[in-house]
Amino acid sequence: MGKEGIRYAAKVDLDKDAGTLPYLHNRWHPDIPNYGTIKNNETVKIECVDWTGGQIGNNDSADDMRDVDLTRIHYLTGPFEIETAEPGDLLLVDIQDVQPLEYAPWGFTGVFAKENGGGFLDEIYPKPAKAIWDFEGIHCSTRHIPGVKFAGLIHPGILGCAPSAEVLETWNTREAELISACSHMDRDVAKPPEPKNVHVGTGEAAIKEKVGKEGARTIPGRPEHGGNCDIKNLSRGSKVYLPVHVEGAKFSVGDLHFSQGDGEISFCGAIEMAGVITIKFTVIKNGVADMGLKSPIYIPGPVEPQFGPGRYIYFEGFSVDENGKQHYLDATVAYRQTCLRVIEYLRRYGYSDYQIYLLLSCAPVQGHIAGIVDIPNACTTLGVPIDIFDFDISPGAPVQKRDMGSCAYASS
Amino acid sequence: MGKEGIRYAAKVDLDKDAGTLPYLHNRWHPDIPNYGTIKNNETVKIECVDWTGGQIGNNDSADDMRDVDLTRIHYLTGPFEIETAEPGDLLLVDIQDVQPLEYAPWGFTGVFAKENGGGFLDEIYPKPAKAIWDFEGIHCSTRHIPGVKFAGLIHPGILGCAPSAEVLETWNTREAELISACSHMDRDVAKPPEPKNVHVGTGEAAIKEKVGKEGARTIPGRPEHGGNCDIKNLSRGSKVYLPVHVEGAKFSVGDLHFSQGDGEISFCGAIEMAGVITIKFTVIKNGVADMGLKSPIYIPGPVEPQFGPGRYIYFEGFSVDENGKQHYLDATVAYRQTCLRVIEYLRRYGYSDYQIYLLLSCAPVQGHIAGIVDIPNACTTLGVPIDIFDFDISPGAPVQKRDMGSCAYASS
Amino acid sequence: MGKEGIRYAAKVDLDKDAGTLPYLHNRWHPDIPNYGTIKNNETVKIECVDWTGGQIGNNDSADDMRDVDLTRIHYLTGPFEIETAEPGDLLLVDIQDVQPLEYAPWGFTGVFAKENGGGFLDEIYPKPAKAIWDFEGIHCSTRHIPGVKFAGLIHPGILGCAPSAEVLETWNTREAELISACSHMDRDVAKPPEPKNVHVGTGEAAIKEKVGKEGARTIPGRPEHGGNCDIKNLSRGSKVYLPVHVEGAKFSVGDLHFSQGDGEISFCGAIEMAGVITIKFTVIKNGVADMGLKSPIYIPGPVEPQFGPGRYIYFEGFSVDENGKQHYLDATVAYRQTCLRVIEYLRRYGYSDYQIYLLLSCAPVQGHIAGIVDIPNACTTLGVPIDIFDFDISPGAPVQKRDMGSCAYASS
Amino acid sequence: MGKEGIRYAAKVDLDKDAGTLPYLHNRWHPDIPNYGTIKNNETVKIECVDWTGGQIGNNDSADDMRDVDLTRIHYLTGPFEIETAEPGDLLLVDIQDVQPLEYAPWGFTGVFAKENGGGFLDEIYPKPAKAIWDFEGIHCSTRHIPGVKFAGLIHPGILGCAPSAEVLETWNTREAELISACSHMDRDVAKPPEPKNVHVGTGEAAIKEKVGKEGARTIPGRPEHGGNCDIKNLSRGSKVYLPVHVEGAKFSVGDLHFSQGDGEISFCGAIEMAGVITIKFTVIKNGVADMGLKSPIYIPGPVEPQFGPGRYIYFEGFSVDENGKQHYLDATVAYRQTCLRVIEYLRRYGYSDYQIYLLLSCAPVQGHIAGIVDIPNACTTLGVPIDIFDFDISPGAPVQKRDMGSCAYASS
Incomplete structure (x- = not known):
């Protein structure tokens, strides 16, 4: 009845190495252990680090952007077991709020070096670059791009349920085929599983090794579960319907954005930040078949900034x-x-x-x-x-x- | 001072064969003669036939859709000479109004047969199909898709200035290269110049022959001039900035849509109609260089239908x-x-x-x-x-x- | 099926004296004869003169504003019999479109003299004044107030069904009581029935005399039927639900506005114009009791000009x-x-x-x-x-x- | 540069009696001592109690509503000295954010008894009543009015700078005249100064006595400074321009609303809550005269909930x-x-x-x-x-x- 604050399912510590924290992970895999349990119809707050886990600083050099270690990203919070969720269900994720951490009211936008990550225009703009944004309530501005200020359409870049072993196998096969087919191109067309810097929350060494070999990278969104969709409109008040592939759903979230443009073209392109998201979870039994869904759908919230x-x-x-x-x-x-x-x-x-x-x-x-x-x-x-x-x-x-x-x- | 109605630069006759009418043409070419002259800063009304020139009827069979002759489309109204416009200028096209013809308050949406035009999903949906829409003021509905009614965001699918000979040469060369490179595909990837059914307004036989050989087809939009952009938001109150490539601009417009979805996926996909567009023309001297434009830009109008x-x-x-x-x-x-x-x-x-x-x-x-x-x-x-x-x-x-x-x- | 244009229930002739035209009237009274019949569920176009019936000219003097004869206003088109409508029903008026007359793309806004009509600020601004607006598609501007241009939210100022004899009696009694109670004020607080310049369409002399004595003036909106509500948002695509008080509803409409501000403060304050309105009429049997309505309600249309x-x-x-x-x-x-x-x-x-x-x-x-x-x-x-x-x-x-x-x- | 959180100019303690807290006051008077100082161009967070100072509980009885003590309201946070502000300046209040207190995600709407406060419809609805609202991120709902849920347009009901002695004298005189003129009415038409329960923050007894005698009640907004304007659109991202009447402005804020309807008709009618507001203050020298302002103006923020x-x-x-x-x-x-x-x-x-x-x-x-x-x-x-x-x-x-x-x- 609203007499107390909302429960935190996870709180982050920005001063620790993200790769050691029990509530974070950076691959998609069904064997990563749950960090906790959330009831069906429960509302919780979940804190998230920025997607690089703190590799980028609030300063005036893009050296950190140039040197970013992409084997470490994205650090997601979770996975969380959602009670009663089973494969074939839909998980209704009602995004009640997203906010920056109160003590860290800033974020960053970056261009990666063409040889380390690149971006949509890297043939033309191959150099690393960066802008630091200061948040003023719903608005933001940056000393690195004067003359600009706007209200953020704040949202999570990544949310999704863990793949089943079968779904994971599908991903790995089809992306390996692409990599193989594109071996003549002088650029990464997809990222295969990568043992280096894999992090599996509280998972033991054996799980870590397995996830390192098999775990899907978090960079692409994928049709079966959503993931890194980078949909700029998935903001306060939005509802997302996510397919469930494993018992308990194993929901994870991260890569919070203060704002993003359609396409997020520079790759590290949104205003990346640490923050907290408030979600109400509802399990819709057998929803995947009932709604005929092969990919997530969403309904945007009512408070998008209005430009006529x-x-x-x-x-x-x-x-x-x-x-x-x-x-x-x-x-x-x-x-x-x-x-x-x-x-x-x-x-x-x-x-x-x-x-x-x-x-x-x-x-x-x-x-x-x-x-x-x-x-x-x-x-x-x-x-x-x-x-x-x-x-x-x-x-x-x-x-x-x-x-x-x-x-x-x-x-x- | 608004005491009289606005001048009609062209009025259409829907009972005549579009291919005989002096104010229509169906290719892009600098040699198509002007139909008339419009002053700089003048506002005129221009009537347009539907893009097929009347090939599609208000009935319950898609036979006409199946049998459509794509060598005849699109019938555009013009070209009009805009006084003082020269290559390098921008033509500011202020779309003050777009309306269906009062005596023809209906339109059509079609799916072409895969083997005659096709569409975005023709691998899956190869058959011709059609829906007839009835207009009720700003709304439309159709007996062929019950349960649906919406306000149209009424706009022209095609507008642009004639290419210069050089621009036309560029188009023909680069599209021919694509056709050549894709010769292994079992589908048309572009349409080369086509003498059959070419129509050049009041142009003589010699011009007709030349345009038949060289004239660019109207199907694609092209970066240098806009053309068939099919931008659903280019509605009442919008302003478009078009590069001028020839003396007098030689502006043409057509393919009016009562409504369209982003992508216009079925190809004959908007609600196609005959109608009248009211435009104020303003020449911006040397605008192409001053604004750094390689393609048109536009500012959408203030009255888009609002869905929260x-x-x-x-x-x-x-x-x-x-x-x-x-x-x-x-x-x-x-x-x-x-x-x-x-x-x-x-x-x-x-x-x-x-x-x-x-x-x-x-x-x-x-x-x-x-x-x-x-x-x-x-x-x-x-x-x-x-x-x-x-x-x-x-x-x-x-x-x-x-x-x-x-x-x-x-x-x- | 939309193959032909919409029927005109009335067309106006701006060159004739409004007080002689059979399709106009300027009082509310149940005995004014119907001008024609409209079917339930029929859509028609209805042309209207401006509310003064042409007393105001497109010129640069406010003499006409000063000399306006308020016994002549408002000239409404109708009344129309709506088939099947009976007292206790609601008349659903679906405003499909409103447009200025194509050959008269201009309108006026006026301030009346304090001693002849006045306005909301007449204690401070007692002099007559005027601005002439030119229409450019959806936009308007005026030589009399430079620097301003906006899209009109075009709408009818007045629409309603005729009062029954009982309702009319209620109006006349309650307004007479106000006039009597305010006799000490040096201004008109309401306008009683006025035989001078009464116009009753095709009505005979006896009806004219009766309406002159009893007919309600058109200036105020009234709770029982709507009338001159001057609601600026009642534009294209809006739906109004009007109580029916007499057999056949006897619907009238007029006082078209290209635009209006909330309050219409200068009294002749909207951009007044002659124009044409397209309406679909639907009778909702017993709607007044079923919806619990004592006054009209409306749902605004989807295309209001958007200012963030x-x-x-x-x-x-x-x-x-x-x-x-x-x-x-x-x-x-x-x-x-x-x-x-x-x-x-x-x-x-x-x-x-x-x-x-x-x-x-x-x-x-x-x-x-x-x-x-x-x-x-x-x-x-x-x-x-x-x-x-x-x-x-x-x-x-x-x-x-x-x-x-x-x-x-x-x-x- | 956004590396740290924003300073709190005041934090509230909901467990203490509002009438004892040094950062609160409940009258308008120039002699109430400042609680602290805020720099020109500084951004601060200010916490506020609900307007009744905790008189209303999260329960299912309206006894508290019936018994509310109106001599105690409204408890405002402040006043704050704004550096460099002088009479004749404008204080630009940039509302960067408004939020409920994280640990108190609920609010209330009430109807007062007719004999104790009343409301806009109290002749018809004289009984006290109450609804408790639970907040879910940007949305709210209530067990007391099922079937309803909406996004709040969260805003402060009251903000303003202290009156000068002259302005205060004007208020007291003109409101006393109204009270005197309306002595025949059986209801309060205005509230005169009231010593009972006056609270002046850290002010000494002498100040308390003076403010009790002269201090303006907080209930009405007033043209000279704004105050309790109850403008529902004054939400996140809005900017208000407030006239300054005393050295240092003496700015106060309170009466935070999660949502309100135009008119706030039941008097305790918004969703009243305790919360925190983030404001950037900017002094505009000589702004009152330069902008010709006799009353505040504001520009609403960009994120109003959108209903088509x-x-x-x-x-x-x-x-x-x-x-x-x-x-x-x-x-x-x-x-x-x-x-x-x-x-x-x-x-x-x-x-x-x-x-x-x-x-x-x-x-x-x-x-x-x-x-x-x-x-x-x-x-x-x-x-x-x-x-x-x-x-x-x-x-x-x-x-x-x-x-x-x-x-x-x-x-x-």
Whole structure:
């Protein structure tokens, strides 16, 4: 009856090595032991570290971004056993609230080095870079990209239930086939299981070894369970319906974002932070079959920041790449071109390309698939809210080049 | 001073063969003669036929959809000379209004046969199908998909200025290369110039022959000028900034839509109609360079139909195809999966797959690029507004299979 | 099936004297003969003259405003018999569309002279004034108040069914009591029946005489039937539920507005225009008792112009009048003060008080009752959208006095 | 740079008697000593008790509501000295966040007895009543009004700077005149200064005595400083501009609301709670004159809960009272009628009138002044969001009377 505060299912300690903490893990595997139990219909608070487990500092150098160890990410909180949940059920995750930790009101957006992680535009922008964001209630701003301030649409980047052994096997097989098929490409197209730096919460050495060999990496979202979907609208008041694959669901959550743009294009692109999420869990028996779901669905919450439709500039991009080559209905190519169009436009105000690249990753930009059938061109659009800038970026307004300082770069 | 009505730059006659009308054309080419002249800063009304030029009827058979002649489309109104416009300028197109023709308050959505046009899901849904929509002021409904009614976000599918000879050459070269590179595929990946049924307005035989050989087809949008962008939000009150490539701009417009979903997935997927668009034209001298634009941008209008964010169901899709094959950050594959997830969900209410396929093409669904960096999976989302249905499709609501009748099919 | 246009139940002729036209009337009375019949569930278009029946011209003088004859207003189109409607039913009026007449794309906002009509602020602003608005699709602007442009939320000011003889008697009695009780005030507090210039459509002399004696004036909205509610949000896509008091409902509509602010403070305050409204009529049998309705209700349409909540400046006003006198929870006094606060603020930019008074009457300003229980002060708020101005009126922005020209005044 | 949490300017202790706490006070007076100092441009957190200082319990009886001691309210936190603020300046209060106390996630809505406080409808509903609300993240629900859940638009009911001696004198004079003029009414029309239970924070006995004699009660908002404006939209991200009347501004805040409806009709009508508000303070030198402000203005924040305009039912009310008496343009009478119309409508579902009265006070209902010039009727509207109910209250939906339990009443 609301007379007391909500129970914490986990509290984090930011001063300890994330890789030693019993309530964190960094792979998907059914054998990672539960950290605790949550009742059906119970509401709990769950604290999360930032996705790198503290590798990135509140400073003005991107050396940490350059040197990030991707075998350690993402540190998720859990897994939690949800009472009564069984395979075939749906777990209704009612996100009642998400907040930064009160004592750490800041976050970061990064560009990884092309040779260590990369990002959506790494062929063009291969260098590491970083911006630190300060939170002011619902708003944020950064000393590394002056002239910008916006309300965060705060959300978890990752949530999901553990895969069953069969589902895990499917993942590993199909991603290995891709890696094999793409061996000629000079880039990672997927990340296979990796024993190095694997962390399995309270799991013993034998489990750790097994998870190291088999555990799915947390980087991609996957259709069977959701995971790292990076959906910017999954914010306060949203409801997600997650398929359950194992007894007790084994739910995990992490990678909290203060804000993100559609696509999260710089990879470490959201405003990454440590924080606390309040969730009510409800088990829907046999929900997967009853609703015909092969992947999660969600209903966004009622409090999205409102920019009138007339307060966006929309950029258009097509599946003709920067070398003039025509691609066939390729929305990925089109969206990359759309991003480049924004960079070309915003450059006029004095921003560096890296500043804009960072900004597009984390500001509440709208990425739409406009047309995907008009052969041979896919057309995507990207809407930039005019009101996040403290000067007027409208096409008709006068343009003045300003001193926009610099984002953080790595030392050379 | 508004004491009289606005000038019509063109009025259409729906009873005549579109291929004979002096104010229509169906290819992009700089040599198609202007139909008339519009002053800088002038506002005019321009009437348009539907994109097929009347090939589709208001009836209950999809035979016309099956037999559509794609060499004839799209019939655009124009080109119009815009006074003072020169290459390098931007043409600001202020869409003051779009309406159906008062005497023809209906439109159509179609699925083409896989072997004649196809669509985004034609591997799975190869048959032709059709729905006829009746307009009731700002709303529409159809006897072919019962239980659905929504306000249209009415817009032009195609608008653009004529390419210069150089731009046209670029288009033809790069699309020919794609066709050549994809010759092993058993489908059209692009449409080369096509003399058959070419129409050049008032152009003489020599021009007709030239345009037949060189004229770019109207199907794809293209980065240099926009064209068939099929952007569902380009509605009443929107402003588009179009690059000018030739003297006088040679602006054309057509393919009016009463409504469209992001992606327009069934290809003939919007609610296609004849109608009238009111545009104010303004020339922005040297705008292309001043704004750093390589493609059009636009600012959406202030009157988009409002569904609260809590009134959508969002479906998630990933770049793992229906055969379980993993694709690398392929947003096109992901969006196709997202569409299939919706079909699986809505089937429960008694709709046929083709009814849902048609509905997803034309209803105001929101297609977003959620994550495009989490290797190997791109994640896209598709939001379906709950309030367009006259029963409750929420995940928690009781499900009842209804008699949903049928969309129109072709005779066999 | 939408193959033809919608039937016109009435078309207006702006060149004729409104007081002679068979489809118009200007009083509420059950004996005014029907102009025609509309089927239950039928959709029709109904054209309307402006509320003054053409007394106001598109020019730069407010002489016509000064000399307006208020015995002639409002000219309503109808009444229409709605088949099957009986007393006790509700008439569901589905407003599918409202548009200005295509050949008359302009409207007017006026301030009446204090001694002939007056307005909400006539103690302070007693002079007649006028602004002429030009329509550009969904937007409007005026040469009389430079720097302002906005999308109209187009709606009918008046719609309702005829009163029964009993209801009419109630109105006349209760308003006569008010007039009698306020005889000491030096202003009209209500308008009694008035034979002069009464117009009853096709009604014979005997009816005219009777209506002249008994007919209710059209100026106030009234709880029993709605009437002149001047609700700015009753726009395209809205549904109104109107009580039926007589056989056949005898529905009338008029006083179309291109836009209005909450309160319509200058009395002739909306952007008044001639136009056409498309309505679907549905009779709900016994609806008054079933829904427990004593007054109309409505559901607003889905396409209201969107200004983000952060794009308004809200002014506060309290029930302490301009002489410093404290009133007891008087929302009317509070709202007048709120209006004055806006005038004081906007003066800084060079507007005259009369220009702002006109603007507040017709722009889409939001008038809210904030607190009405905190004795002795009622608090009301008025939100002015920032984005209707082409310069920045935000509190933090630099203020520059401009040459704002003049609204139209009367000759002296 | 955001590396640490935000400073608390005051923390509350809910276990102590509010009337003894040094950081609280319950009158407006310039001599109440400052509790501390806040720098210009500083951001602080300020905790607040509920407005009654803990007189109301989380239980199922309204005895506490009946017995509430109104000489003790409202307990405000402060006053705080804002460095550099002087009379004539504006204090920009940037509301960065408002939250309930983490350990007290509940609030209350009450109806006072007519003879002890009363409310907007107390002639009709004179009995005390109460509902306890439980908070679930951004949403709330209550065991006392089943079937309802909504997102709070969380805000402070009261904020303002201390009056100067001159301003205070103005208040006391003008309110005394009202009390004197209304001595024939059998109700309190205003509350004069009251020595009983006066609390002045750390102030000595002499100050306490002076404030008891002269201090303005906190119940009304007042034009000169704002105060108890009860503006439901003054939520997270809003900015308020407050006139400064004394050196150091002496800012106070309290009466936090989880949600409120326009009008807050039951007087104790918002969802009252203890909580914490995060504010950034900025002094704008000479702002009162520069902006021409006689009363505060505000800009609402960007995250208002979104109900589409088509998701409200709007009720209309007119200035004809429940006895059929006609009032002259009286928006207060009209709004009372509008409230009664909602009660009549919602009764059909099994709610008691008191349950609806409570709900209208605290749910995010929209109260608008529609028309205020159409003599003799003012017309107000009240929009009830359809989506706060877990069943369909649309006019067309089937109506079923449910067992809606009961709100809390007082023992007899």
